[in-house]
Amino acid sequence: MNQSSAPCLTQGCGDCPIRHRAVCARCEPDELQLLDEIKYYRTYEAGSHIIWAGDRMDFVGSVVSGIATLTQTMEDGRTQMVGLLLPSDFVGRPGRDGAAYDVTATSDVMMCCFRKKPFEQLMVRTPHIAHRLLEMTLDELDAAREWMLLLGRKTAREKIASFLSIIARRDASLNLRTAKGALVFDLPLTRESMADYLGLTLETVSRQISALRKDGVIELEGKRHVIVPDFDRLLEEAGDDSDGGMLA
Amino acid sequence: MNQSSAPCLTQGCGDCPIRHRAVCARCEPDELQLLDEIKYYRTYEAGSHIIWAGDRMDFVGSVVSGIATLTQTMEDGRTQMVGLLLPSDFVGRPGRDGAAYDVTATSDVMMCCFRKKPFEQLMVRTPHIAHRLLEMTLDELDAAREWMLLLGRKTAREKIASFLSIIARRDASLNLRTAKGALVFDLPLTRESMADYLGLTLETVSRQISALRKDGVIELEGKRHVIVPDFDRLLEEAGDDSDGGMLA
DNA sequence: ATTCTTGCTTGATCTACGTCAAATACGTGC
């Protein structure tokens, strides 16, 4: 169907999707075998918690399929999403014992896990794994800071437009174009989860999506299927500097 | 005066303040010498830009003295702070060429810089530097995510209280207690910069500080000098789970 | 002393978004 679901057996990484190589892209065959030895798969049902904040976490790993979220919740129930995990995204903090956030499967999720202790030992022996992890963490930090601008300074409409463009970008595997060049993808979250992502209420999310639809910025088929006839227009609505053609 | 201004000559790190050892804490003497060879100091005047977003960045380093901020600005001028750099904090992204954000000196700043190329080479040879950087980056990511909860879900009053407790915590070097056990510190930012930190306007910042003062949560001497008679009370106002006694 | 400048406070009003409440749509099982 597309490269993201292609197995990476050639990399010695079992049946993980290709970007899972994030961790083992430059490993030697013997290192890959060590990774395979400490690897296992787990599945989680939609709605179930993968980890609770504060739990001891004895693995690191990648999402193979499905969607998971990282969230923080205040005592009175207000919650803010702080991470969105799509297939191939990495979870876990080598060198840390506890989980800092709740990790929840919002759809059925399959994880590819590495037992943490041996993974950390492997890290010591194979410096490029540490480098790759540093790189991934810097990427996450960049994403978090972009997100902070969104949360602190953008209007509700800009937040929605930004979210749509972020999903279109990240979910590249699902990106398709119609004959006319319109961009097409599915929303991976409910309105409520989008609200938690954007620091809004679900009602405001719904209203702003309706408004963008009315103004012709997007089209909807059903509740989740989005068509973006003009991606640059969407970026304008998002208030982003038009870096423009990253999908050109 | 306090440990933060004590030189760390014993670590072979020149006259950098002690937490600068972040990078070189576990280095062998010969590695430290290599660090010294690629090290230089630079000063920046209050208000001047250290780096502009997008600039090539040919160094990494630590703040030795003064305060600097990381900010993002939208085309229409709305700005969001995404990082606050106090003495001993690290700046720079090994492996990345460009700066992602504006870095501004909000007071006179002295930086201790390492030339990036040789620093990266050193990183390859000394794995514990890479590990330390990963650890620091994970810390920053945690801080960013805490910050996201603040931006997305907290009220103005909670934001101010959170900010005060964060400063009290980070600025540990300046923490003092009065005879009665009240916590005392100085605000490192103007009201406007606080507003950029918190996703508010400077007027709202001012009003909420006044309100906290009126309610006895804090006392003020002048505009910047803060006295917190009861730190737990402040934490309650911040809406944080009372992890309580981190300063007990 | 006096004017300027910069940072801060306070007041009056406005508005974007939240809150509360009631439909509507879409499955899924019977």
Place this chain on the structure above:
DNA sequence: GCACGTATTTGACGTAGATCAAGCAAGAAT
């Protein structure tokens, strides 16, 4: 087909915080 549960939309209204607009305080320059 029909009942039921969940996700979503839409409406009416309230409010936290933004905006606009005056002051005020304290240091620096004249």
